Amino acid sequence: MVKKKCFFGIKTDRQVDGDKMNAKLSQEVLAQGGENAAINACMQCGTCSGGCPNAERMDLLPRSLVLMVQRGEWEKVLKSQTLWLCSSCHTCTSRCPRGVRPTDVIEAVKAIAIREGIKNDSVRFNQIFVELIEKRGILFEPELMLKYGGLKALVDQAELGIKLTLKGKLSPFPPKVKEPKKFSEALTKAVKK
Amino acid sequence: MNKNIVVIGGGVAGMAAAGKLREFGYEVTLIEKEKELGGNVKNWYKVFPDFTDAAEIINKLKGELKGIRVINNATVTQINGVAPNFEVITSTGEKIDAASILVATGFKPFNAALKEEYGYGIYNNSITSIELDAMLKQHQVQTASGKPPQKIAMIHCVGSRDQQVNNNYCSRVCCTNTVKVAIEIKEQIPDCEIYCLYMDIRVFGRGYEELYRTSQEKFGVQFIRGRLSEAGEKTDGSLLLRLEDTLTAKPMRLTVDMLVLMVGMVGNTELAEIADLKVGCDRFYTTAHEQYSNNNSEKKGIFLAGTATGPKAIMESITDGRSAAAEIAAFLHSFTLENMSCDLSFRQPFASMIAGGNQFCNTPPQPSPY
Ligand SMILES: Cc1cc2nc3c(=O)[nH]c(=O)nc-3n(C[C@H](O)[C@H](O)[C@H](O)COP(=O)(O)OP(=O)(O)OC[C@H]3O[C@@H](n4cnc5c(N)ncnc54)[C@H](O)[C@@H]3O)c2cc1C
Ligand code: SF4
Ligand code: SF4
Ligand code: SF4
Numbered sequence: 001m002v003k004k005k006c007f008f009g010i011k012t013d014r015q016v017d018g019d020k021m022n023a024k025l026s027q028e029v030l031a032q033g034g035e036n037a038a039i040n041a042c043m044q045c046g047t048c049s050g051g052c053p054n055a056e057r058m059d060l061l062p063r064s065l066v067l068m069v070q071r072g073e074w075e076k077v078l079k080s081q082t083l084w085l086c087s088s089c090h091t092c093t094s095r096c097p098r099g100v101r102p103t104d105v106i107e108a109v110k111a112i113a114i115r116e117g118i119k120n121d122s123v124r125f126n127q128i129f130v131e132l133i134e135k136r137g138i139l140f141e142p143e144l145m146l147k148y149g150g151l152k153a154l155v156d157q158a159e160l161g162i163k164l165t166l167k168g169k170l171s172p173f174p175p176k177v178k179e180p181k182k183f184s185e186a187l188t189k190a191v192k193k
Numbered sequence: 194m195n196k197n198i199v200v201i202g203g204g205v206a207g208m209a210a211a212g213k214l215r216e217f218g219y220e221v222t223l224i225e226k227e228k229e230l231g232g233n234v235k236n237w238y239k240v241f242p243d244f245t246d247a248a249e250i251i252n253k254l255k256g257e258l259k260g261i262r263v264i265n266n267a268t269v270t271q272i273n274g275v276a277p278n279f280e281v282i283t284s285t286g287e288k289i290d291a292a293s294i295l296v297a298t299g300f301k302p303f304n305a306a307l308k309e310e311y312g313y314g315i316y317n318n319s320i321t322s323i324e325l326d327a328m329l330k331q332h333q334v335q336t337a338s339g340k341p342p343q344k345i346a347m348i349h350c351v352g353s354r355d356q357q358v359n360n361n362y363c364s365r366v367c368c369t370n371t372v373k374v375a376i377e378i379k380e381q382i383p384d385c386e387i388y389c390l391y392m393d394i395r396v397f398g399r400g401y402e403e404l405y406r407t408s409q410e411k412f413g414v415q416f417i418r419g420r421l422s423e424a425g426e427k428t429d430g431s432l433l434l435r436l437e438d439t440l441t442a443k444p445m446r447l448t449v450d451m452l453v454l455m456v457g458m459v460g461n462t463e464l465a466e467i468a469d470l471k472v473g474c475d476r477f478y479t480t481a482h483e484q485y486s487n488n489n490s491e492k493k494g495i496f497l498a499g500t501a502t503g504p505k506a507i508m509e510s511i512t513d514g515r516s517a518a519a520e521i522a523a524f525l526h527s528f529t530l531e532n533m534s535c536d537l538s539f540r541q542p543f544a545s546m547i548a549g550g551n552q553f554c555n556t557p558p559q560p561s562p563y
Binding site for chain 2: 014015016017018019021023038040041042043044064067070071098
């Protein structure tokens with residue numbers, strides 16, 4: 001997270017400016033497809049963050065993200081890495097005792113962020129991912145690594161790759177789907193829809 | 194033995210008890226200090242959790258008082274004798290015979306001026322929940338300058354859970370009351386922003402949690418976890434609040450047009466000496482046993498009901514009043530049996546019942562410093 005500093009090096013985000021609170025962001029998020037997200041119903045219990053598989057790497061936990069959306073903290077929410085770290089696994093949504101749908105909130109905010117041109121790696125990653133799937137019908141992980149992170153990423157991940165291969169979890173050769181033609185037809189059909 | 198029972202205090206608890214005792218066939222004298230019955234509830238508008246009109250509750254209970262002698266504008270100055278032959282002397286000089294006495298003298302709202310840092314009585318736009326209810330009743334929620342407020346902060350736990358004012362207990366009703374009035378404000382002024390500053394949300398009763406959720410989901414009431422530390426007045430009459438937003442662990446500043454202090458309950462123990470009643474460290478009357486004898490005082494023949502023995506909601510106070518009526522009926526019935534010389538050992542449990550009072554006093558019992 002970028003920390004704004006004023007001239008004496010005092011971090012200005014150390015204090016919450018309560019007067020900036022507003023309902024605009026939550027209305028926008030609701031309009032962006034989060035209409036069932038029930039953002040206002042959140043009681044800040046933290047069940048969502050507690051079960052989130054990616055929480056450790058997030059700068060805003062799902063609970064805080066919902067709170068920030070409630071309060072209209074555009075900047076914090078849109079710049080948050082959480083948007084790109086969320087894997088849409090729906091664990092949070094399935095456990096929320098108040099029927100809030102953090103996954104939907106994140107999805108909607110992500111759409112806004114992309115539209116606003118917020119830089120992120122996630123969109124590029126997803127594009128490469130889809131391209132490769134279109135090509136082979138199934139993912140060949142080393143190829144994805146190479147395209148996404150270049151040679152460096154491939155080398156960095158080599159150790160893990162070898163381990164996985166030895167355990168039979170990763171094929172050293174590009175895998176194939178049984179009927180690539182049928183798959184590609186299905187894909188085209190799905191895209192058209 | 195005469196069959197008259199004196200009920201002191203005409204709030205919902207006292208009225209409910211008196212009505213039931215009358216139904217049981219006793220003569221009842223209800224002594225009320227003020228000129229009207231109803232106690233604190235007569236000042237409320239619509240009450241949680243279901244927005245029943247407070248007046249409807251009072252009228253219902255008043256309707257059950259047929260045949261009861263009500264003495265208004267009077268209190269009790271002396272109690273002589275023992276059960277079942279008490280003599281109650283009123284402030285009007287009257288002597289009333291009583292087989293049994295019920296003390297249902299309720300609570301007093303906390304005096305918000307004691308929390309000086311909240312500016313009650315100093316800043317015009319710092320008001321109590323009681324004043325807000327009066328405004329809601331008139332459909333005239335407005336700031337001191339006569340405008341409808343655009344931003345309101347509601348402060349939970351004013352005068353409760355606070356050693357600084359010697360009240361360590363939770364008043365139990367103010368959280369739900371906050372949620373209720375927040376909804377009412379939203380209904381009257383839809384574009385008013387409402388921020389509730391809380392430490393814990395204690396909405397424990399049937400329908401209360403649902404009301405809390407509705408206030409958020411349907412009315413967009415915001416809850417900020419943190420206790421108000423201080424309020425300061427700006428030149429335009431709005432108030433700058435300083436608190437910690439504990440959910441993000443950062444200090445927060447918030448400006449509002451109006452500050453509503455959700456005042457808690459303070460025990461009313463003015464009859465402690467006259468009726469020889471014990472008072473707990475929370476300054477509510479002590480009962481013979483908190484679990485299984487919560488309408489008996491330690492003094493034989495004198496009973497307790499309602500918020501006189503600790504914070505309660507209206508429904509609880511009414512139920513408690515009626516429960517006391519049942520205890521009194523059973524107690525008096527045993528004297529009838531005595532006259533028929535039956536075995537009475539079963540109805541002498543008092544001495545063994547008297548526990549040491551609340552074990553969780555955070556401070557030694559002491560009178561209020563105020
Ligand atoms: C701000 C606020 C809002 C509330 N809102 C709600 C709500 O929405 N819903 C809900 O369920 N509950 C609510 N409550 C709780 C409710 O007010 C109480 O449950 C109820 O008033 C308790 O009734 P009571 O009869 O025990 O006492 P009281 O209402 O205090 O009545 C006691 C009566 O005894 C009289 N009296 C006192 N001393 C003497 C004496 N020495 N001699 C003769 N008479 C005496 C008093 O004048 C009074 O009439 C609220 C409480 C507060 C503080
Ligand atoms: S689980 Fe639901 S209610 Fe709890 S913090 Fe997360 S979104 Fe809010
Ligand atoms: S959907 Fe996203 S935020 Fe929710 S638990 Fe999964 S990864 Fe975490
Ligand atoms: S009911 Fe709520 S506002 Fe009232 S004292 Fe208890 S916690 Fe505080």
